[in-house]
Amino acid sequence: LFNSEMPQPAALATGQTTVKKDYGAVKKAIEDILDVEGYDDGSYGPLLVRLAWHASGTFDKADGTGGSNGATMRFEPECSWGSNAGLDKARSILEPIKAKFPWISYADLWTLSGVVAVEGMGGPTIPWRPGRVDKPSGVHCPAGGRLPDASKGAQHIREVFSRMGFNDQEMVALSGAHTLGRCHTDRSGYVNPWTNAPTTFSNLYFQDLLNKKWTPKKWDGPLQYEDNTKTLMMLPTDMELIKDKKFRKYVELYAKNEEQFFSDFASAFSRLLELGVQFPAATVAV
Ligand code: ZEM
Incomplete structure (x- = not known):
């Protein structure tokens, strides 16, 4: 009964079922892992903020390389940069959440974690929207040496x-x-x-x-x-x-x-997490 002139329901046309991407549920799952006795000062929050920052702070506006899009910190050489020491811990505590919500990209999950951590520790609401896409391998890692050196001026x-x-x-x-x-x-x-x-x-x-x-x-x-x-x-x-x-x-x-x-x-952190990210036209904040 369908012909090419007729608008077809997407699910019928592709044979796929749609997964509801419930970012609120992901936020809740992140909130639930923040407080933890026996780690540092009792919270993974600061570590997750640092993960979101280091994933994003490689951006170079001159050529659009780096930034949170791609989640390239999963790969060599970026995962072994001295500046990223300790962030393996941050990435691993998020794995069970990634397993529970496999449709979210690592890049969205890491940045959302920073946002949820700031909010959960009493900070401002940070505008955040999904749309980051993971890259498949370390060939997409940005050049090294882009994160700040604490000994400098x-x-x-x-x-x-x-x-x-x-x-x-x-x-x-x-x-x-x-x-x-x-x-x-x-x-x-x-x-x-x-x-x-x-x-x-x-x-x-x-x-x-x-x-x-x-x-x-x-x-x-x-x-x-x-x-x-x-x-x-x-x-x-x-x-x-x-x-x-x-x-x-x-x-x-x-x-x-x-x-x-x-x-x-809130404005600057939100922008940091979006550097180099191309969002689909109608992406709204969650
Ligand atoms: Zn940091 N940062 N950072 N930073 N950072 C550390 C820890 C944390 C610099 C830096 O070298 C260091 C920003 C900017 C700059 C956080 C967030 C943000 C540490 C300690 C160093 C050395 C790491 C360790 O030993 O665990 C320098 C030089 C910066 C700019 C000049 C910006 C921007 C941030 C976010 C917006 C956070 C939350 C931590 C704490 C991590 C933790 O595990 O407790």
Whole structure:
């Protein structure tokens, strides 16, 4: 009864059944694995934020390479980059969720995890939409050396983040993610958390940068800074945000105005996770 002139129902035409892509259910599954006793400060949240960031922060706006699309961190050489040390753990805790919702791409799952983690730790709502497509092998890995080096200065920070397309204010807003989590000697060589509330998303990182006295830590490890309790830390790149006058202006703004920080972080983080991604025309936020 059908002829080529008649619109045909898609399922009949292709013989396929449709899977309902319930991103809300995936979000819920991620929320459920965030809190865990005995790992770091009791949450995988900071690690998942770092996964989303490193998956995305390889983008180069000059040629459109890198970025979250493709989820190439599954492959050599990207999975073995020194900068990605420890993220194997983040990827593996998401595997049971990928198994339960096989229709979601790794690239969507990793970025959504960062979003759910920020939200779950009390941060702003981050606009997120699906549409990233996994690439099949490591030949698609971006060039190495694109993620920032914590031992370097303001010029390096500007080079790396302007390559992605961010301005000074967005660089400072994104750096506010260091209010979360900690450094691990076996991953980066650095040690300790930035703040005393590493599983709560807040503007405490900016307040601490300005209000605590930071001095070089005396140890055999790489140069890092410590507060007078010797329990908190700042990386050399974190210190650049108060040494550089143009960056410092925004540190002062965000230390005073948490609402502004939340709103600017949400926009910049959302954009970070979408760099280089081509979304189908009618993709809406979930
Ligand atoms: Zn980080 N970051 N980061 N970062 N980062 C670490 C940890 C975390 C830099 C960096 O070298 C390091 C952004 C920007 C920059 C997070 C999120 C974001 C660590 C410690 C280092 C060394 C890793 C370890 O030992 O486990 C540098 C140089 C940056 C810019 C100049 C941006 C942007 C981020 C997100 C928007 C997070 C959440 C962590 C904590 C991870 C954890 O496991 O607790």
